[in-house]
Amino acid sequence: SAAEKGGYDYFMLKEIAEQPKAVADTLLGRIDGSGRLTLDEVRIPDAVLRAADKVVIIACGTAFHAGLIAKYAIEHWTRIPCEVELASEFRYRDPILGQKTLVIAISQSGETMDTLMALRHAREQGAKVLAVCNTNGSTIPRESDAVLYTHAGPEVAVASTKAFLTQLVACYLLALYLGQVRGTKWGDEIHAVVRELARIGDEVERVLETMEPVRALARSLAHKDTVLFLGRHVGYPVALEGALKLKELAYMHAEGFAAGELKHGPIALIEEDLPVVVVVPSPKGRSVLHDKIVSNIQEIRARGARTIVIAEEGDEAVVPYADHLIRIPATPTLLQPLVSTVPLQVFACELATARGNEVDQPRNLAKSVTVE
Numbered sequence: 001s002a003a004e005k006g007g008y009d010y011f012m013l014k015e016i017a018e019q020p021k022a023v024a025d026t027l028l029g030r031i032d033g034s035g036r037l038t039l040d041e042v043r044i045p046d047a048v049l050r051a052a053d054k055v056v057i058i059a060c061g062t063a064f065h066a067g068l069i070a071k072y073a074i075e076h077w078t079r080i081p082c083e084v085e086l087a088s089e090f091r092y093r094d095p096i097l098g099q100k101t102l103v104i105a106i107s108q109s110g111e112t113m114d115t116l117m118a119l120r121h122a123r124e125q126g127a128k129v130l131a132v133c134n135t136n137g138s139t140i141p142r143e144s145d146a147v148l149y150t151h152a153g154p155e156v157a158v159a160s161t162k163a164f165l166t167q168l169v170a171c172y173l174l175a176l177y178l179g180q181v182r183g184t185k186w187g188d189e190i191h192a193v194v195r196e197l198a199r200i201g202d203e204v205e206r207v208l209e210t211m212e213p214v215r216a217l218a219r220s221l222a223h224k225d226t227v228l229f230l231g232r233h234v235g236y237p238v239a240l241e242g243a244l245k246l247k248e249l250a251y252m253h254a255e256g257f258a259a260g261e262l263k264h265g266p267i268a269l270i271e272e273d274l275p276v277v278v279v280v281p282s283p284k285g286r287s288v289l290h291d292k293i294v295s296n297i298q299e300i301r302a303r304g305a306r307t308i309v310i311a312e313e314g315d316e317a318v319v320p321y322a323d324h325l326i327r328i329p330a331t332p333t334l335l336q337p338l339v340s341t342v343p344l345q346v347f348a349c350e351l352a353t354a355r356g357n358e359v360d361q362p363r364n365l366a367k368s369v370t371v372e
């Protein structure tokens with residue numbers, strides 16, 4: 001009913017709007033005043049976390065994309081090697097697991113069968129499994145050694161939005177916590193990240209307040225067949241998530257690529273007026289990466305692409321090559337997906353509406369896939 005949707009036309013719109021609160025709720029009580037992580041629910045002994053020599057993340061769909069982003073944070077902040085794998089692939093390739101493997105199973109519903117089968121397999125091999133889950137008492141947390149709940153609240157729309165942002169928050173917290181337990185030096189970068197997390201809900205709110213041009217752009221592209229998404233570093237999984245949203249909701253051909261791979265194939269797809277969304281990394285601190293993506297934008301634009309550029313406020317280098325510029329607040333590099341994903345959700349939702357699709361219940365899809 002309209003009341004359940006809180007005055008919004010669709011649950012998805014309501015859930016997109018709830019993201020600042022979902023993010024804040026997931027942080028609540030988990031970082032103390034001095035910046036220390038207090039994740040009491042991670043009931044895996046510190047000795048086990050210290051001894052872990054590998055992290056393996058398993059998940060499906062949007063949760064898999066959260067896992068891809070988590071890998072950058074875990075490896076950078078803890079220096080523990082981290083693999084991320086689709087649960088449906090992981091189980092059947094006889095993966096190498098042992099008592100020093102920490103498996104993180106990410107699932108909004110806690111009922112996805114592929115993820116459940118993968119975690120059962122991991123535990124049989126002696127690995128410890130930590131669930132990141134949004135649904136209290138669901139099967140995946142019940143069968144795991146510990147659970148870090150995301151506090152997104154119920155997510156009704158099939159296409160995941162607020163659950164994804166809270167999965168990212170939970171993974172950042174876990175990465176910081178692993179670092180803390182293992183004695184990673186609390187450098188300036190980590191202090192900056194903890195400070196930024198405290199205000200990230202407000203940054204997401206600011207993004208939401210500036211989405212009208214994104215909706216107008218989506219409506220103008222409703223007749224297109226294909227949209228491509230490019231990113232580098234954590235912007236790459238964001239590109240994959242942007243493309244997934246468009247497939248799920250707009251039923252359009254959408255692909256996400258690592259921008260560095262352009263020259264190995266995808267650039268052959270570029271033709272006159274093809275919309276290409278580019279997620280641009282922070283210009284600060286990682287200028288090499290930033291310069292490279294600016295030249296990627298130039299390359300595709302020279303071949304006729306219509307460039308839709310998502311870039312931080314103050315990033316002037318991209319302006320000459322952006323047919324459409326979507327601004328996001330500046331954040332520490334690893335946290336950027338918390339703000340860069342939001343315009344892509346809005347974009348996909350508006351395209352679905354413009355194409356007359358059912359936003360909350362896309363054809364052929366289920367909220368939770370409980371068969372293998």
Ligand code: G6P
Nearest residue numbers: 061062063107108109112160366
């Ligand atoms: C389905 C949903 C997706 C979700 C995926 C994984 O495909 O439509 O939105 O990302 O399952 O679900 P989970 O509940 O395990 O996060």
